[in-house]
Amino acid sequence: KAKLSEVLIEWKGLGYNRRAKFLHEMAHAVVHTHKGNFPKTEEELRKLSGVGEYTARAVLTFAYGKDIGVVDTNIRRIFSRVMFGKEAGQVDISTKEFFAVIDQSVPRGKGDPWNQALMDFGALVCTAKAPKCDVCPLQTVCIANLSEQKHGFRNYADSLATKNKKINIKKSGAKKIPFKQADRYFRGKVIDILRDGHQHMEKLYQQVERDHKLRDKKRWGNIIESLMIDGLIAIRGSTVSLA
Ligand code: SF4
Numbered sequence: 001k002a003k004l005s006e007v008l009i010e011w012k013g014l015g016y017n018r019r020a021k022f023l024h025e026m027a028h029a030v031v032h033t034h035k036g037n038f039p040k041t042e043e044e045l046r047k048l049s050g051v052g053e054y055t056a057r058a059v060l061t062f063a064y065g066k067d068i069g070v071v072d073t074n075i076r077r078i079f080s081r082v083m084f085g086k087e088a089g090q091v092d093i094s095t096k097e098f099f100a101v102i103d104q105s106v107p108r109g110k111g112d113p114w115n116q117a118l119m120d121f122g123a124l125v126c127t128a129k130a131p132k133c134d135v136c137p138l139q140t141v142c143i144a145n146l147s148e149q150k151h152g153f154r155n156y157a158d159s160l161a162t163k164n165k166k167i168n169i170k171k172s173g174a175k176k177i178p179f180k181q182a183d184r185y186f187r188g189k190v191i192d193i194l195r196d197g198h199q200h201m202e203k204l205y206q207q208v209e210r211d212h213k214l215r216d217k218k219r220w221g222n223i224i225e226s227l228m229i230d231g232l233i234a235i236r237g238s239t240v241s242l243a
Contacts, residue, residue: 005242008232009195017191017232021243022050040064053099058115067111069102074122075115079105081126081156085143129164133157186214186223191232191242198241 004024011020026048030038039045045056053071060066069075073088079102080088091098106114125132133155139145148159179185189212193199199207201224208214214223224240227233234243 004231008191008242012192012195017188018230019050021231025049026051038063042068061111061115065112067103067106067108069099069106070115070119071099071102072119072122073128074126075102075118077128078118078122078126081131081144082138082142085147129160131157131160180212183219183223183226186212186220187227190223190227190240194233194240194242198239201235201238201240204240 002024004021007020007024008017011017014020029048030036039048042056042060045051045059046053057068057070060068061070076088079098080086080091083101084091125136133139133145136142139155142156145156148156151159153159186208189208190204193204193207205220208220214220228235231243234241
């Protein structure tokens with residue numbers, strides 16, 4: 001029953017405002033399209049706002065106990081290394097084929113603990129930058145580890161450390177945009193101001209310019225446009241408000 005603007009006000013401090021919008025639309029769809037029952041198939045779940053393949057699969061396994069693979073960053077990395085001997089993103093098969101491999105690995109009746117264990121394994125052992133191959137229970141079957149040992153490295157972790165060192169030297173000259181200068185930061189500030197009530201467009205810009213140092217009208221226009229496209233704000237005449 002709540003309006004999106006009411007949801008956005010309550011969402012303060014909870015991160016990405018688009019998620020509040022997705023949640024609002026999702027609640028609406030569950031009540032009106034699914035008669036109050038949360039969908040239980042991947043196809044139906046993916047029709048809900050903000051739900052992609054990862055979320056749909058996570059709901060199916062963690063909420064409904066389905067034997068289906070969840071593909072988050074950690075799990076993708078583990079399978080890429082163990083099964084294909086590569087980093088995620090370098091594996092040369094389609095997403096569909098990759099998912100099929102992951103689905104086949106799920107032990108029957110254990111989808112939930114299996115996926116949780118893999119997430120922990122990726123966060124604690126087979127980590128992105130410094131995998132603990134020395135203590136890894138998969139070190140004798142992991143293709144990445146075995147192939148780097150053939151190339152003279154003690155293990156995959158040592159080979160990765162050598163590669164990362166070279167990449168870091170190249171990257172050290174690259175410029176990183178501080179968060180307080182990113183569009184995402186200014187978008188959040190606009191929503192924050194509008195939580196206290198609607199604003200005249202020019203006054204809104206002046207406030208963001210004064211308090212948050214956004215001094216680029218063209219960029220301001222793009223930020224406002226992106227918030228409108230995302231359905232988070234509404235503009236009537238020269239007045240801006242939460243949608
Ligand atoms: S041996 Fe190393 S790269 Fe392979 S799964 Fe274990 S931690 Fe990951």
